[in-house]
Amino acid sequence: MEPQDLLGSLAGTLTTVSFVPQVWKLWKSRSAEDISFGMFSIFAAGVVLWLIYGIMIHAVPIVLANSVSLVLVTAILVMKIAFRS
Amino acid sequence: MEPQDLLGSLAGTLTTVSFVPQVWKLWKSRSAEDISFGMFSIFAAGVVLWLIYGIMIHAVPIVLANSVSLVLVTAILVMKIAFRS
Numbered sequence: 304m305e306p307q308d309l310l311g312s313l314a315g316t317l318t319t320v321s322f323v324p325q326v327w328k329l330w331k332s333r334s335a336e337d338i339s340f341g342m343f344s345i346f347a348a349g350v351v352l353w354l355i356y357g358i359m360i361h362a363v364p365i366v367l368a369n370s371v372s373l374v375l376v377t378a379i380l381v382m383k384i385a386f387r388s
Numbered sequence: 389m390e391p392q393d394l395l396g397s398l399a400g401t402l403t404t405v406s407f408v409p410q411v412w413k414l415w416k417s418r419s420a421e422d423i424s425f426g427m428f429s430i431f432a433a434g435v436v437l438w439l440i441y442g443i444m445i446h447a448v449p450i451v452l453a454n455s456v457s458l459v460l461v462t463a464i465l466v467m468k469i470a471f472r473s
Contacts, residue, residue: 307441307445316434318435321428324424324427325423325427335422336421337417338423341410341413345403345405349402352396
């Protein structure tokens, strides 16, 4: 594995895994007031396009990372709707 | 430009631009209670690695998109700290 591949994989892991503490925070607090629905819906649309892109160029890490991101971002959007006051 | 390049550029634009409504929401409401500091700090670390990766492989779109993301994510982190109650 080239150094840049390792760096790219680590970068992708961080930007994907980052959503876990946000999911956990919303789940615990049952509050999502300050979360922007706009942000997470536009981000989700981008992740869907990354997923299609990854499938088109047969890039397994892009497909994997964006599949996980889509699940986490969808969870945030669902909680944003569910916990609205 | 190949179709997959167009798709990748659109995906990158969406996942970068998505942070704008979150920045705007926090700025307007002066509240960042539900924002996870963990999420945005891990995401920022990932973006820095993407930036280094983009510079290493001479990929201008990756460098551009992640430079913009870093500014927006930093703004969110600064507001998370500034608006703490």
